[in-house]
Amino acid sequence: MSTSARRRLLRDFKRLQNDPPSGVTGAPMDTNIMVWQAVIFGPDDTPWEGGTFKLTLEFTEDYPNKAPSVRFLTKMFHPNIYADGQICLDILQNQWSPIYDISAILTSIQSLLCDPNPASPANSEASRLFNENRREYNRRVREIVEQSWVDE
Amino acid sequence: MSRKRSSDTPIIDASTSDSFDLSASALHTPTESQLKNRPKLRVRIKKFHGVAHWTWNCGDDDDDVCGICQSAYEGVAPGAKYPGDECPVVVGKCRHYFHLQCITTWISTRNSPTCPMCRQEWDLGVETSRDDGNN
Numbered sequence: 001m002s003t004s005a006r007r008r009l010l011r012d013f014k015r016l017q018n019d020p021p022s023g024v025t026g027a028p029m030d031t032n033i034m035v036w037q038a039v040i041f042g043p044d045d046t047p048w049e050g051g052t053f054k055l056t057l058e059f060t061e062d063y064p065n066k067a068p069s070v071r072f073l074t075k076m077f078h079p080n081i082y083a084d085g086q087i088c089l090d091i092l093q094n095q096w097s098p099i100y101d102i103s104a105i106l107t108s109i110q111s112l113l114c115d116p117n118p119a120s121p122a123n124s125e126a127s128r129l130f131n132e133n134r135r136e137y138n139r140r141v142r143e144i145v146e147q148s149w150v151d152e
Numbered sequence: 153m154s155r156k157r158s159s160d161t162p163i164i165d166a167s168t169s170d171s172f173d174l175s176a177s178a179l180h181t182p183t184e185s186q187l188k189n190r191p192k193l194r195v196r197i198k199k200f201h202g203v204a205h206w207t208w209n210c211g212d213d214d215d216d217v218c219g220i221c222q223s224a225y226e227g228v229a230p231g232a233k234y235p236g237d238e239c240p241v242v243v244g245k246c247r248h249y250f251h252l253q254c255i256t257t258w259i260s261t262r263n264s265p266t267c268p269m270c271r272q273e274w275d276l277g278v279e280t281s282r283d284d285g286n287n
Contacts, residue, residue, distance in 0.1 A: 004221065004230030011222040064220060065261045097268040098258050099219035 005063040009033050012102040024106035026057070034059045036068075038106055042145055046114045047138040051145035055085075055109070057102070067096040070105065077144045079116040079127040087112070088122040208241040210249040219268060220254035229253040245275040 009028065016026060026038030036057040042048030054073040060066055070092055072085035080088040091100065091108055100108075121127035129137035182190070208225045218241070221229050225241045229251035232239035240252045248269040250258075255274065259265040265274040 007223075007230065008221060015222070062261070065258050097271070098254070099268045101222065 003061055005059060005061045006033055008064055009036075009059060009102075015101060016103055019103070021103045021107045023110055024103070026055075026102055026106060036102065038102075040106060040110045040113070042148075043110065043114055047141040048113050048145060051148045053113075053148055055106075057105070064098040064100065067092045067100075068105070070109070074148045075144060077126050077140045078113065078123060079118065079130050080112060080120060080122050081126075082122045086122070088117075088120045090117075090120075206236070208249075210241050210243065218249070218251045218254055220250055220258060225249065225251070231257070242276060244272075246270050246272045 010033065013028060013033075023041045023043060024038065026036050029035045029037065036059070038055045038057060040053045040055065042051030042053070052074075053076065055070060056073055057068045057070050059068040070087055072081060072087065074085075076085065082088070087109060089109065089112055091097070092105070116127075116130055118127065118131065126137065126140070129140065206226070210225055216226075217224055218229065223229070226235055227239075228235050229239050231253040232251070241249050242252045242255060243249050244255075244267050246267050246269070248267050250268070255268075258268060259274060266272065267274045
């Protein structure tokens with residue numbers, strides 16, 4: 001069935017293939033274009049370097065007028081990422097705009113990795129370590145990076 | 153060197169004339185008798201194929217898609233059946249362009265209408281005019 005959401009997602013997919021942003025990749029499920037799997041690579045020269053973080057994105061028929069629900073499948077350690085993988089990111093909530101596409105969403109999440117927003121903590125321990133003990137925080141992040149290689 | 157001359161043909165003789173007259177009138181204006189005696193060209197048009205082109209007058213050509221649906225301004229927005237008058241492009245006071253259908257749907261999901269591009273309050277400007285052919 002071709003709805004405006006599906007049509008838009010096809011355009012997003014084409015754009016992602018023709019003009020791939022660096023460090024992120026994604027594709028819809030074979031059977032359902034409304035559900036996508038994506039991978040964000042940890043940015044070089046940061047504690048996240050080398051990590052491969054899997055996510056799932058679920059779109060509704062209201063896309064692009066409503067943001068998709070995005071969740072990390074890989075275990076994360078980040079001030080703005082909940083234990084269940086939900087992401088606290090303004091553009092996925094009240095700052096959403098229908099001009100965003102999947103490339104924009106994934107690159108925004110990638111930049112959130114190294115640039116946490118201390119105002120909206122979702123993981124209090126990560127938040128506290130980020131503010132008070134950056135060395136320990138970085139160590140925990142590198143642990144997560146190593147775990148990301150063996151995660152199912 | 154032989155040269156046929158007929159009295160009613162304008163002649164330009166390079167060897168005798170110091171200044172060339174290459175103006176259109178000297179070279180191309182047929183005389184009355186030429187007009188009378190010229191062979192008649194008979195063409196019957198059996199069929200012709202007309203092609204027209206139009207675009208919306210909406211600023212930059214670089215980014216010629218509606219930011220919301222990501223399809224061309226001249227294309228069809230979701231909810232519209234045909235391009236053109238049925239799928240007009242509108243501009244806000246902030247000078248950002250969208251398909252009427254696209255921006256209307258977006259605004260209907262908001263408590264306060266904002267431009268998707270710049271987040272300023274969306275205030276409908278005017279429909280853009282269509283530019284037929286020349287652009």
